[in-house]
Amino acid sequence: MVANNGSTAQKEQNQTILMVEGMRCGSCAIAVEALLKKQPGVSDAAVNFAADVAMVCWDGEKPPLAELQQAVARLGYRLHSSVDPDRSKLQAASVRKHLQSRLAVAVVFGMWCMMPALLIYLAPLGAVESEALWPLALASGLFAAPVVLYSGSHFYRVGWRTLIAGAPGLDSLIFLAVFAACIISAWQLTAGRYHVYFDAAVMLITFQLIARLLDTSVRRRASEIIRRYLQHVPEQVTLRTATGKLETWPAADIKTGERIVLRAGEQLALDGLIVHGQGQADLAMLTGEHMPQSLSPGAELLAGCQLLEGELELVITASTGQRRIDRLSRSISALLSRKTTLQRLTDRIARILLPVILIAAALAVGLALAQGVPVPEAAARGLAVMIISCPCALSLAIPLVITMGHANMINHGIVLQDPAALEAAAEVGAIVFDKTGTLTTxxxxxxxxxxxxxxxxxxxxxxxxxxxxxxxxxxxxxxxxxxxxxxxxxxxxxxxxxxxxxxxxxxxxxxxxxxxxxxxxxxxxxxxxxxxxxxxxxxxxxxxxxxxxxxxxxxRLESIATIRQLVHQGYAIYLLSGDTRKACLDLAKRLGIAPEHVLSEYSPEQKHSFIDNLEKQTPTVFVGDGLNDGLALAGARLGIAVGNAASATGAAAAVYLTECIDKVPVTLQLAQRARKLMYQNLFWAVGYNALVIPLAVIGWIQPVIAAIAMSLSSLCVLLNSLRMQKQTHPCL
Missing domain, CATH: 3.40.1110.10 (Calcium-transporting ATPase, cytoplasmic domain N)
Known part of the structure; x- marks a missing residue:
């Protein structure tokens, strides 16, 4: 994990991952998170819309699930005790379907709304007779009605829920902006004037729906990762009963210690230890290694692996829910519910920005009235401030980079178990390698x-x-x-x-x-x-x-090339092992590691102490695969577990490499790219608001232009985040 993480085991015992059903956007997650944090016994909570998960933490006694479910139900959401990939998939499809239908209505009626609005804008050029302006304004409002009442209805519901939860956010601001635009426009029509802003409300809703649809498509890839691990695991096994008879049973009913038979062509549903038979298996689902592996009695075979040849009898070592594939999916769920330092910074900025926007809108109205501007035009200035300064880009700045970065890492055989690793890995100066099993076979x-x-x-x-x-x-x-x-x-x-x-x-x-x-x-x-x-x-x-x-x-075939690449990139390389001094020095010589950077005959406690001391000089990565590496992995700024790392080791590591150490340089490179993009997104989002809010306050930006500019800023953040998918050069 990242340094200063305290007692990792205790923290894991005092937290749980729950599934939230009914969320349709990031603001839903904000409302649920704020509500969960207020519940008795809850010390902290984090909710992520991308994976429909909530991480709930406590210090003393575990809060009753029923009470948490009742609290969340008051906001219109449902809380489940476990993450169900199928339910999440259905929910993702439902969200996308609703967004598409609302966007279709917004586009069709929005175009008809914009046509009379455009003629009104062209009126000073003589394109329209003055007596036709009011009917055109009325027509613009009538065509806007389906968009405002149907397409934007979700924003109003969520905006109200976040207000109730005491965490007003983006949807609350959209609700206020659309409400203000419609009230001002209706007031103008009632007074017989044609300066209306229905088109601004329509554009705000339409662009937000487009951004939500794009956001959903990108961010939902994260939950696809979990389904990818679980969806192909069979639900039934062939059980050998106490009498020796073979029967087909549901995998969920099989307990540890029972024996099952796996035949050629079948996929394993549970983790087990081979007690009889030989064969070859495809382990690609969990390890990424596509070459068949030979198996014999005494070998461990994990759920998700497919037997290509032979027939095996296994004794079950982990039942459903305790398999390695289950632990991996839970780690990813926990990852998606946690927040990095930059995400927490983003939340603080958003909380500050909302009252700033409302104050700026009030200031714009007051300034306009002081200058003798008519009340409707003064109100329009305040409306423009609320529209153009919606913190849409800010809300997307960090989550999009993390999600895109995680998807890219998975493609490289890198499992990110803690998103804080993206920030930690970008600051690393020294890399410490374990010897046996990490650099050697x-x-x-x-x-x-x-x-x-x-x-x-x-x-x-x-x-x-x-x-x-x-x-x-x-x-x-x-x-x-x-x-x-x-x-x-x-x-x-x-x-x-x-x-x-x-x-x-x-x-x-x-x-x-x-x-x-x-x-x-x-x-x-x-x-x-x-x-x-x-x-x-x-x-x-x-x-x-x-x-x-x-x-x-x-x-290992990749060891020499990996060490040379890391040295070329400027990292200080250390070899840390419990083996003899001679064995360590011989290996270091072959790898090109300086003798003064070789630490031998170290116990697990001594390894942790060395890492702790080195951390005081420079941020450190520790790469290991043995059970005795757990302390060092937990104590380093960034712990990387490789290959067939033991479960205790994997729990202590922030990053898990499914194949070998040649992914270490790519991991660090992707982390550096991610942090760079995070800061760029934050700079753009904050800088954008700092620039446009004063312009809107003094009346230089009209509401319709504000709606366009606000949506373009979100699209800029999205496009910048997509650079995480750029191909990583192997020599960088």
Missing amino acids: GEPSVDSITPVGQWTQRQLLQLAQDTLRESTHPVARGLMTELASPLAAAPEGTRESITGAGTRWVSDANVTLAGRASWLREQGVKVPPSEDTGMSVHLACNGLYAGKIGFHETL
């Missing part, structure tokens, strides 16, 4: 082959492979993958494994020993002096020493 490879006497390198390698063929030791596994072309098949024989020492292989009249030098000496073999590091295998045949094979840790 955890499986050694052959470094040197040293034969003795008449033995050749190939013969020694053949002897070692024949002897250790059935061994499960990591060194033996590395040995078996050494040659691209297979060696000759091993003769028949018997093998005896001595734990912690080596293996004896008897074949025909030959006796071969493979293992530690000390063990060979105990068997009467004369072994030259050497150091037993655990990274070499000594061999003897019929009592005579044959030579040794040295190993070193296998670097």
Whole structure:
């Protein structure tokens, strides 16, 4: 997580993710959030319209769900205890359908409303006779009626709800602006005058509907991420009963410890541990890796993975709701309900801006009246201020960047578990890597082959492979993958494994020993002096020493290129591990990491202490995958978990890379781009209001022009946010 996050585990225990049904815009979310914060026992709440989720936090006893549901129901919304992707999908479709129908009415009748209004504007040029102006103004109002009464009705309802909740926002301002435009226009018509502003109200509603439709299309991609993980997981499994019979059961009814059977072509519905059978599976849904993976007893298989070949029997390790795929969807839901520092800044600006706008509108009216301007024209100035200064762009400035950034990161195999990471990652100066499992595969490879006497390198390698063929030791596994072309098949024989020492292989009249030098000496073999590091295998045949094979840790293919790229970008790189000093220095030399930046034989507590001290000098990223990395991941400014990170590690990390560390540079680059776009959006939104409000106050901007300018500012923020989708150059 981000630094200074306190007790992460405790915070997670004191918060819950709920689904909010009925929201149709960002202002709905503001109203629900404000109401939830006022409920007894709630210490904080955050609601996000993009994913229909609410995060509720508490300090003491958990607030009763029923009371929260009753409170939210008073505003016209429904609160559910869990996030339902199907319900969210239906709600998204409903929102889009209603927006489209309202926009259709606004466009059709809005065009007819604008035609008489345009003729009125052209009247000074002699285009219309004076006696036709009032009927044209009346026609403009009649054509505006469907737009005002139907297309804009949602803005009025939400505006009223936010006022009730004590959190007036954008919809409240739209409601006031449309109401003022219609009242002033009706007053003008009643007095026999033709200066009406129905067209301004229509344009305000129409442009806001367009912005909402675009906003919905973009922001709803966030909830699609959750559905992408859950929608293809099957709902049924094949259960092996206590009597051994196979039956089809709903996945939701299966408990941990029960056994299921997975056949070729089927997708796994629950997390499980393979207890019988072998096969190959496609793990792309969770890992992004499209190459089939071989599976055997003892391996873990996660829900969402598809078995391509073979048949497996698994014991269930996680039931519905506790699967890794469920944890991932909850993390994304929590992400979408949290707010970054910039979002909180935006909320504060919006709260300040609303009274400023109302004061500015009153000032415009008062100034106009003091200058002797007629009351209707003075009221029009106040109307122009309210229309042009609607904080639409401000409300979109941060959420759009976060949502677009998250969608782009998912496409790169990067899961953003905390939106604050976008700000934290943009400030990083040092990157600390764990060693085993992060920079290396955890499986050694052959470094040197040293034969003795008449033995050749190939013969020694053949002897070692024949002897250790059935061994499960990591060194033996590395040995078996050494040659691209297979060696000759091993003769028949018997093998005896001595734990912690080596293996004896008897074949025909030959006796071969493979293992530690000390063990060979105990068997009467004369072994030259050497150091037993655990990274070499000594061999003897019929009592005579044959030579040794040295190993070193296998670097991940992407490790060298990733480190070089990060150094080129100016980051200080550190290696932090619990392994020996020699092993760490050897690896650092191959990666080009300076010896003074290598920290070895560190315990989890020492890792956390080092990260904490380094954080005082420069913002730090820690990249790891082991269970003992949790403290370091939580203590760093930005924690990145990679590969098959343990669940405890993943919970401590702000970013999860589904594949490997080559995504670290892209993560940092996307974060820097996101923060830049956030600041640009905020600057534009605040600067826009600072510029246009004084112009509207002094009467330089008419209401209809104000409606156009306000909508264009929102579109500018949207287009700028879409730059998050720009292709990331791999060399940057």
